[in-house]
Amino acid sequence: MKKIILAASLIAAAALAGCGSSSSSTSDAVEKYGSDTLKFYNWGEYVGEDVIANFEEEYGVKVISEYFDSNEMMYTKLQAGDAYDVIVPSDYMIERLIKEDMLQELDLSLIPNMSELADGVKNLSFDPENKYSVPYFWGSVGIVYNHNNVPQEEVEEKGYSILKDTKYKGRIYMYDSERDSFMVALKSLGYSMNTDNEEEINEAYNWLVELNNTMEPVYVTDEVIDNMANGLMDMAVVYSGDAAYILSENEDMSYWMPTEGTNLWVDSMVIPKNAENPKLAHEFINYILSYDASYDNSSTVGYASTNKEVLAEMSGEGGEYEGNEAYLPREGYEKDEVFNDNEVLRQKLSELWIKVKASK
Amino acid sequence: MKQFRTMAYPYIVWICLLIVLPMLLILVYAFTKAGNDVATIKFSFENFGKFFSDAIFLDVLRRSLLIAIATTIICVLLGYPAAYIIANAEGRKKVMLILLVTIPTWINMLVRTYAWMGILQDDGIINTVLGLIGLGPIKMIHTSFAVIVGMVYNFIPFMILQIYTSLTKMDKSLLEAASDLGANKVQAFLRVTLPLSIPGVISGITLVFLPAVSSFFIPKLLGGGQYVLIGNVIENQFLTAGDWNFGSAISLIMAVIIMISMYITKKIDKGEAMEGGDKK
Numbered sequence: 001m002k003k004i005i006l007a008a009s010l011i012a013a014a015a016l017a018g019c020g021s022s023s024s025s026t027s028d029a030v031e032k033y034g035s036d037t038l039k040f041y042n043w044g045e046y047v048g049e050d051v052i053a054n055f056e057e058e059y060g061v062k063v064i065s066e067y068f069d070s071n072e073m074m075y076t077k078l079q080a081g082d083a084y085d086v087i088v089p090s091d092y093m094i095e096r097l098i099k100e101d102m103l104q105e106l107d108l109s110l111i112p113n114m115s116e117l118a119d120g121v122k123n124l125s126f127d128p129e130n131k132y133s134v135p136y137f138w139g140s141v142g143i144v145y146n147h148n149n150v151p152q153e154e155v156e157e158k159g160y161s162i163l164k165d166t167k168y169k170g171r172i173y174m175y176d177s178e179r180d181s182f183m184v185a186l187k188s189l190g191y192s193m194n195t196d197n198e199e200e201i202n203e204a205y206n207w208l209v210e211l212n213n214t215m216e217p218v219y220v221t222d223e224v225i226d227n228m229a230n231g232l233m234d235m236a237v238v239y240s241g242d243a244a245y246i247l248s249e250n251e252d253m254s255y256w257m258p259t260e261g262t263n264l265w266v267d268s269m270v271i272p273k274n275a276e277n278p279k280l281a282h283e284f285i286n287y288i289l290s291y292d293a294s295y296d297n298s299s300t301v302g303y304a305s306t307n308k309e310v311l312a313e314m315s316g317e318g319g320e321y322e323g324n325e326a327y328l329p330r331e332g333y334e335k336d337e338v339f340n341d342n343e344v345l346r347q348k349l350s351e352l353w354i355k356v357k358a359s360k
Numbered sequence: 361m362k363q364f365r366t367m368a369y370p371y372i373v374w375i376c377l378l379i380v381l382p383m384l385l386i387l388v389y390a391f392t393k394a395g396n397d398v399a400t401i402k403f404s405f406e407n408f409g410k411f412f413s414d415a416i417f418l419d420v421l422r423r424s425l426l427i428a429i430a431t432t433i434i435c436v437l438l439g440y441p442a443a444y445i446i447a448n449a450e451g452r453k454k455v456m457l458i459l460l461v462t463i464p465t466w467i468n469m470l471v472r473t474y475a476w477m478g479i480l481q482d483d484g485i486i487n488t489v490l491g492l493i494g495l496g497p498i499k500m501i502h503t504s505f506a507v508i509v510g511m512v513y514n515f516i517p518f519m520i521l522q523i524y525t526s527l528t529k530m531d532k533s534l535l536e537a538a539s540d541l542g543a544n545k546v547q548a549f550l551r552v553t554l555p556l557s558i559p560g561v562i563s564g565i566t567l568v569f570l571p572a573v574s575s576f577f578i579p580k581l582l583g584g585g586q587y588v589l590i591g592n593v594i595e596n597q598f599l600t601a602g603d604w605n606f607g608s609a610i611s612l613i614m615a616v617i618i619m620i621s622m623y624i625t626k627k628i629d630k631g632e633a634m635e636g637g638d639k640k
Contacts, residue, residue, distance in 0.1 A: 072600040079602075176585035178600070212586065218502050219585025232482050350601035358420045358588035 029060045033280040036061045040284070041077075041084040043068060043267070044222050046137070046303075048296030055287050061280060069221050070177055072350065078102065083274045085281040088136050090267050092179075092339035095126040097270065099341065103132045104271045110282035113289035118308040120331055121266050125338060133268035134285050137303035139240035140264050140329045140336070141180055142257040144247070149234045152254060159258035160188035163235065164211050173228070173236035174211075176219035178353035179339060180263065181208055184237060187260040193337050196344040201352070208356045219357060228253060239265075241303025243326035248302070255326035261335025266306075304329055389608035407609030417593065417610075424590040425617075427504065428573035431511040435568045436561060438512070439519035443560075444553075446520070447527035458524075461517050473510055473581050480506050480582065502584035510578040515571055519564035526560025527553070562629045566622060574614060590614060 029036040040052075044067040052063050066084070068074040071093040078087070078097075089097065097103050108114060111134065121135040143162070145155055149171075155162055163172055163184070174181055183193040185204035195201060211217060220227070225242045227233065229249035238246070243255040269288065271281045287293055294307035299320055304327060305311045311328075314321045321327035330336060391403045411417050446457045464472065479485045480500040490496030500506050530553065538548040576591030583589075590610065597607030 070600060072602065076599055076602050174585075217586065221585075230483055350603070354588065354593055354596045354601070355414075355416050357586050358416050358593065360586070 029280075033061070033277060033283065035277045035280065038063045038086065038277055038280050038284055039084045040065045041068065041074065041087040042066075043088060045225065046088070046301055048293065048298075048300040051288070051293050051296050054293070054296075055284065058287075059280075059283065063284075072178070078272060081274070083276050084272060085275045085277045086269050086284055087272060088267050088269055090265050090339070091124065091126040092341045094133050094268055094270060095341040096346075097272075098127065098132055102273055104273055104275065104278060105131050106134070106271065106285075107282060110279075111286045111289070113286045116289050116291070116294075116307045116309065118306055118311050120329070121306045124266060125340070126266075127268070133270045134289065135266050135268045135306040136288065137241060137297070137301070138264075138266040138306060138329055139304050140257055140262045141175075141183065141237065141239055142243060142255050142262060142326070143235055144228055144238050144243045144253050144255050144326075145235045146231060146233075146252050147254045148252050152256075155254075155256050156259075159260045160184050163217075163237070164207075164215060166214055168234055169214065170216045171234040172215060172217045173224050173233050173238075174217045174219050175224065175237045175239075176221050176357075178349040180237065180239075181353070181356070182349055183263045183339075185211075187258070187262065187335075190260070193261075193263060194340045194342060194345065196342050198344070198348065201345065201348045205352045205356065209359045212356055213360050239303075240326045240329060241301055243302075244321055244324050245302035247324050247326055248321070257330055259335070261333070261337065262330075264329060264336045264338050266338070302327070386608045386611055389605050390612045391609075392605055394603065394605050407606050408613070410606060411610060411613060420588055420593055421590055421613075424573055427507060427511070427579075427589065428569055430508055431515065431572040432565055432569045434508065434512050435516045435519040436565065439516050439564065440523055440557075440561070443520045443523035443527060446524050461520050465517050469514055470577060472514065473578055476506070476510050476513065477501065477581055480509070501582065502587065504583070504587075506582040507579050507587060510582040511572050511575065514575075514578065515568045518567035522564035522567060523557055523560040526557045530556050559629060562625050565625060569621065570618060573618065 038061060040063050042065060046067075047065075052065065055061070056063055068077070071089050074087065074089055075093060075096070078084070094103070108130075114130070114134065117135060121138050123130060127133045143155060143160070150162070150168065158165065162168070163174075182201070182204050185207040186193045186195060186200065189200070189203055189207060191197075191200045191204070218233075220236075224236050224238055225245060228236050228238070228246045231250055231252060240255070240257075243253075247253050247255060269285045271278055271285075275281055288297070289307060291307060291309055294305045294310040295313075297303075298305035298307075298310055298314055302321070305314060313319050315324075315328050316322065388401075390407060391405070392401060393404060393406060442461070446454060446461070449457055477484075481487070482497055482499070482501060484501070486500065487497040490498065534552050534556075535548050538552050539545075543551065574591045574594075576589065576595045579587045579589045579592060594607050594610050594614075597603045597610065601607075
């Protein structure tokens with residue numbers, strides 16, 4: 001329901017913004033950037049309430065937002081030739097896009113706010129010098145559970161294998177994403193989530209099929225946020241930022257990053273090669289990194305900010321997410337990994353995931 | 361007439377560009393593997409082998425057909441009486457009833473299906489009401505029940521309108537003749553009205569069965585991600601897995617199945633017409 005209202009209000013806001021700013025400022029923008037329209041391709045429910053509207057007003061431009069559910073879906077659209085100015089893919093997908101020469105090198109002189117980036121998100125392996133990408137949000141993956149129905153000790157002791165405990169049959173959400181589900185299976189089996197060993201991947205496949213057939217899980221994407229906040233299920237595999245939001249809405253919920261390790265991820269802004277408006281795209285990236293936009297983003301959505309000042313303020317004393325165990329990603333734990341792009345894993349996962357879901 | 365023939369050329373070009381060419385592309389994709397150059401194109405049945413040798417995919421196909429058949433049967437059972445009532449209503453009332461059937465179709469299907477999510481959800485409208493009178497909650501969302509409800513709701517207008525049209529086209533004097541010859545109302549309906557409306561039912565069945573067997577967003581929203589029908593497998597191949605060849609092959613398999621079922625319904629239609637003719 002929230003989504004429909006959100007969509008309706010976005011349309012209304014866009015209409016209003018369109019009326020308000022279409023006077024003199026638009027022609028200024030055309031002169032300065034060559035165009036007054038920015039095409040922004042982002043995850044659903046992944047931007048602060050006023051971030052886009054404020055940008056439109058401040059720079060006299062129009063932002064057209066489109067949304068994706070998965071990196072793979074984004075990649076397919078991009079490959080089909082759709083042009084966007086700014087996209088927010090995850091680490092491994094950025095690595096792939098760089099490899100396939102689909103991204104523009106950034107002009108860092110146009111993005112002075114790079115200096116605001118938190119240390120933990122700079123110069124990561126998928127883009128060692130941040131030549132192509134600027135971090136947007138970062139986080140981990142873990143289990144949100146209702147501590148009234150699932151004892152805390154049990155979750156912490158069993159880790160991911162609690163998702164296969166038939167006591168909780170019909171009471172769990174899985175995330176409808178091949179990467180995250182296979183990450184859970186591979187970590188639970190003690191393997192690296194970046195494995196290219198087909199036997200290990202097949203073992204993980206069987207792990208997931210068994211879960212699918214014994215637990216009656218429901219595979220969801222963004223619905224998990226509202227539904228767990230309303231306490232509809234006992235356990236769910238979720239991204240840390242969604243978990244932070246769920247925890248702040250429903251005090252019966254807790255978050256746990258299993259000791260078997262988890263996926264540390266960074267979603268970053270990139271400009272594809274076929275962008276029609278790269279100048280404005282740089283301006284937009286710089287604006288997103290600013291204190292105000294970062295604050296609005298992190299406060300609304302619940303993911304860990306990549307702006308160091310906002311990150312410290314949100315998680316620090318008196319901050320909005322003080323004491324929220326899901327907000328801050330776990331740093332420096334050796335079993336946590338960042339996804340790499342490797343072809344064997346990629347192909348196997350896309351082939352196997354639909355079969356996991358259809359296996360019953 | 362001859363000078364009008366040239367006016368058909370733009371239309372023919374249009375058909376080639378928008379219908380024939382995409383179909384040919386699907387054919388080419390279905391019979392090749394990814395990574396083929398145009399120069400070294402190699403045809404194979406590998407995609408079809410992959411589909412038919414996998415019990416999981418065959419099971420998905422079976423499930424999709426069953427759901428579509430169930431949807432179609434329910435649409436006939438609910439749609440026929442509705443169409444009959446509308447056809448026999450008078451003046452204003454008739455217009456109102458037709459509007460009630462068509463108005464929902466003016467609103468986007470996706471939005472209406474989202475509304476059903478809110479209605480059937482564990483904490484949705486039905487369960488809230490049941491909770492107030494001390495019943496439930498009943499598990500409805502993410503079950504076959506929810507998927508079939510969503511499909512029947514979305515596709516039943518097609519059935520009602522088709523049957524309604526064939527009922528209104530019927531010559532009322534045939535019914536008068538039937539009663540003159542001593543038939544009671546039930547007999548007149550079974551011997552006259554029903555056979556004459558069969559063509560409407562048949563085209564209604566086609567219009568409901570086709571979208572029902574290939575729908576992917578209704579099972580996704582109301583059945584959850586684990587409710588995989590053949591439409592979802594195709595969507596997944598194109599949008600997520602990026603295997604357009606396999607996706608095209610499954611689409612082609614579906615097209616063949618649909619063509620066969622349309623051929624069969626046509627046959628039945630013709631058979632009925634012959635039978636009706638004999639009785640007269």
